[in-house]
């Protein structure tokens with residue numbers, strides 16, 4: 273006998289599940305969107321929640337994240353019950369904090385059996401405080417993705433001395449290690465090529481440490497026999513990073529490969545870079561659309577205006593108007609950025625007083641708060 277909350281915007285689905293659960297002897301609470309689901313969860317402390325994904329206002333994934341953000345509800349079983357049944361949907365649900373995932377093709381009696389199994393499961397003994405994943409991305413190359421990922425990780429390492437990681441996800445010839453003055457060893461690919469399961473322990477020998485303490489997994493500079501990072505490797509990578517680091521930055525390639533999509537979906541924040549030119553604004557607008565179609569909520573996407581070119585750029589107002597979204601940060605043009613790259617010493621160290629370095633430091637503080 274348990275109190276079960278069903279959240280779904282389709283009254284027919286609610287009726288069907290409610291009937292089956294009541295017949296099995298359970299008490300049922302219902303909500304038609306994630307927002308009212310949240311307030312019912314807080315007021316009534318149900319024993320288990322069944323949540324749909326596609327709902328107005330707060331969707332099922334966001335519901336899971338917000339519930340898990342509250343200590344009281346760290347262990348409440350949440351079963352995501354969705355019409356979407358691609359492997360990525362299951363992965364997204366689990367990443368968001370769901371206990372389990374079932375597609376709506378499952379019938380009511382199987383659903384009830386599943387719910388009862390979840391109710392019998394003991395809650396996990398020790399909770400690990402998990403770190404955040406920050407994806408840095410731009411659909412147009414050359415907008416400063418790697419420069420930002422590198423300088424942000426240095427800023428975090430310098431400001432808090434907290435464990436911070438930088439993962440170069442470029443399939444070939446990424447620039448993160450280079451910009452930090454490290455010899456790129458293609459370590460993520462080496463870890464994959466070893467054929468061992470990706471977890472904190474197997475990644476350990478592949479980290480390179482920068483003088484600031486930033487831990488780096490670089491991209492290969494020769495074609496890797498293991499090929500690209502497969503999309504299936506992203507989830508174990510993310511789990512391991514969350515357990516090891518306070519913040520992990522993913523320097524993503526400017527294409528929407530399945531691997532990039534998996535990383536974007538798993539990230540707590542997506543820093544979407546846009547440069548003040550029409551081509552970049554178009555790419556950013558398209559990226560916003562695609563991210564939204566992938567189920568990534570607006571709050572998780574932070575557009576960042578970076579100015580890798582000199583005069584003649586669009587104003588930040590023009591960029592905001594075109595994207596119809598506020599900017600999380602604006603990084604001005606900094607001539608020292610090119611010199612920093614060529615000296616293999618990030619701007620954060622070579623010109624910490626520059627306006628660009630200051631904006632990056634401010635953004636790092638926002639990400640840590």
Ligand SMILES: Nc1ncnc2c1ncn2[C@@H]1O[C@H](COP(=O)(O)OP(=O)(O)O)[C@@H](O)[C@H]1O
Nearest residue numbers: 413414415416417418419579580605606609610
């Ligand atoms: N704010 C900036 N001011 C001046 N140059 C910049 C700025 N941001 C990036 N750059 C320069 O732009 C070029 C592309 O940057 P990079 O970080 O490699 O972009 P991406 O990773 O998006 O391809 C580099 O030469 C970098 O030094």
Ligand SMILES: [Mg+2]
Nearest residue numbers: 417418419447
């Ligand atoms: Mg790059």
